Amino acid sequence: MATLTLREKLAILSDAAKYDASCASSGSAKRDSLKSGGIGSTEGMGICHSYAPDGRCISLLKILLTNFCIYDCSYCINRSSSNVRRARFSVDDVVRLTMDFYRRNYIEGLFLSSGVIRSPDETMGEMVEVARRLRLEEKFGGYIHLKTIPECSAELIERAGLYADRLSINIELPTDEGVKKLAPEKKPETIRLSMAKLRAKIEEKAEPTLRTKTRERFAPGGQSTQMIVGADKTSDDGILKTSARLYSSYQLRRVYYSAFSPIPDSSSALPSQKPPLMREHRLYQADWLMRFYGFGQGEILQGTIDGMLDLAIDPKLAWALRNRGQFPVDVNRASREMLLRVPGLGTKVVDRILQTRRHRRLRLEDVGRLAKSIAKLRPFIIAEGWSPGGMTDKAALRQTIVRSCEQLALF
């Protein structure tokens, strides 16, 4: 094989990484370079330095160390049977690219993943070496996310956590059956165990040490995972059930949903169609309901026939329409928990309502000024001088709201 230039390698190994959903650079410890005199900082909130025309944020240099891989997961462009062009970065290449991009303010840091070559430990060892060199030799203070390989040794995970902000292990698909079918060499049992070990390590390191009473640094941005949506037949209810299990079991910061995207030279076991982007979007909304709105997983799709999220309306509105008996809610009296269940009221708006109503009673117009749109929430609230009357129970309510919200729709 002819030697590839750095640019050619970058083209191949960023193309290979683009099916990965996560690009977050948030949630780590605060850090800057004032003391070290180096380069790089993280300040809690991540920064998106650019946006690709697919609407996705470009925050990190998201690349694979190599796209050679011994696994043959049918949904993956880099599976061993795929005819995609292959390349491999040296540790040097990745360190140089990261620093060159970071100095020009193109990125927040590095998200390094890799195909598995030869052995999990060998691949993971090189990824850890990239992180080590960035931190120790380049005095790099930016964000580092390492995708860890489930089968690698505990010692490598320990070292990875020392340098990285976030570690992640992909669950791949929502069910073990799906993994067995589409990624026959991957072991769901091993993936669970790796997540459990990572959680144990993060908790262990969060405790101050006996001797120095300080906390050792270990993946301050926690762990996350990703699952592919639409490659197998799992329903949204099944997907959310898996998420609820993962959040509660392994203290994940995030579960990413990645709409299965057709890949060139794809396996015939898979759907050849445009990725289900709206479904992905609705899953994220439902995920938010579980994490920030006090919804139990089982509630979100309770009462639906097929366990699928409504693509035309957001999951909270769909839930409210199925549970009209709980509405209307009085914005001047209701609890925070109940206000959070009103369609169209986000967490911030609810907090503003609670703050403002200590000083004056809210009218419908006031709520309208705080929220984005009044059309969606009007039938579900009572305010000073406003009652929805029979509106809440009208059979055509769904249609009415959908029509008035259409102009605001995301797609």
Next chain:
Amino acid sequence: MQTMQLAFSPFNVALASETDFAGWRNAARKLALNDIAPQAVTWVVDASAAKEEETLPEAPEKAHLDVPRSFVSRAEAVICHSDPERFALLYRLLWRLRREPKLLEIASDPDVRRFEAMEKAVGRDMHKMRAFVRFRRIETSNGEHFVAWFEPSHFIVERNATFFVRRFTGMCWTILTPYASASWNGETLSIGPGAAKADAPAEDAAEELWQTYFQNIFNPARLKVQAMQKEMPKKYWRNLPEAALIPDLIAGADEAAREMIARMPTQPASHHTKAQALHWQVPDAHAENDDGNYHSLDAVREAAKGCRRCPLWRDATQTVFGDGPPDAEVMFVGEQPGDQEDIAGKAFVGPAGKVFDAILDDAGIDRQKTYVTNAVKHFKFEPRGKRRIHSKPNTSEVQACRWWLDKELALAKPRLVVALGATAALSLLGKSIAITKMRGEVVEREDGLRVFLTIHPSFILRIPDEAEKQAERGRFLNDMRAVKRLMS
């Protein structure tokens, strides 16, 4: 118009610069303390006029003005907004805050809303500057220097410069904007006058690599142009090296996506067969020869890893099998692993395990010499946010898992089994037992196995009253002492 307004505005305040917060604060303080209404004040930015003799009346002696602390810091942000009305708005808010100290909490008030909107706009502009500044590298006589040209919507350079210092401490850089510039030489930050785009370097060799990345990280099958433009409005594009590629990427996206879908699966790549042969030919170790006859506890433990006898494996992390020497005289049987046990893969290591250990210790029993296991070997729970709430295994789950417990009993052959709680008793004796009534008793099974009945140690943990908790702990300790006597 101008003269009309001036006629109503006897007080004309000139500020030294667009972001002269100290000047605004000083003037606003004097005006408010002299009870001068907002309608009577006009605000202008005029550096030369600001230097002239102060015309405002001095604040009365010992007078003081109280405002919420947050107002000051938020006003510092709002003053960076480009709206010329901001000085008047801030003064009006200050004026109103004297009578309405909670004003800022009333989110529906039009002045407050405007204030918040400006604060948000400044914050967003600062955030976008942090995102979209693009440095270009040049060589100077002092080594490398990074220079950027940026066009902010508001007066944010001074306010934002410290961010770039914190981030790019180890390099020398300059950010040029139309109204001001910021420069860092590795030691000190200096704010200078505005510049023109032509003052910044026109290119950087790294941009070709950056464009390569931008082009390839884009997935044409997911085209969402509106979402991109919402976050990266076109006004920023002219200073972003990657933005030049966007029109072509959009135009070619449909074609590229169609091609991705249409490209038929081909023959496996040539190295595939080799990789398969090399890495995946090892047969699954415990799938073979599993006839249910195991000759050691280790073999049962291995076999139980893949247990599918009931649905509990689905949500749990792993099978938590019993642990202890194969010749242990006594076997403790609990209910099921908990959150900690599920993660660690070992029985009785969580909070209940710690209580259990401490009491065994007090009773003089060495846990290392006992075999500790559970009636059910997968953790059953309900997810609740970031936590897992223990749920009690049902009869069929206990029944299914008895298969493993029986193997453990058969191979370890303990002289005494201690049932910790009702679930363990159910599994060991095959019927429901009222533990509180029968605790401390030894029941002999038909096969001659002696089963000592007591509570589960987690019961102690759940007692809220400290005195009662200690009493219960004492009773459990007595039970363990009885076990110790039975052992010898």
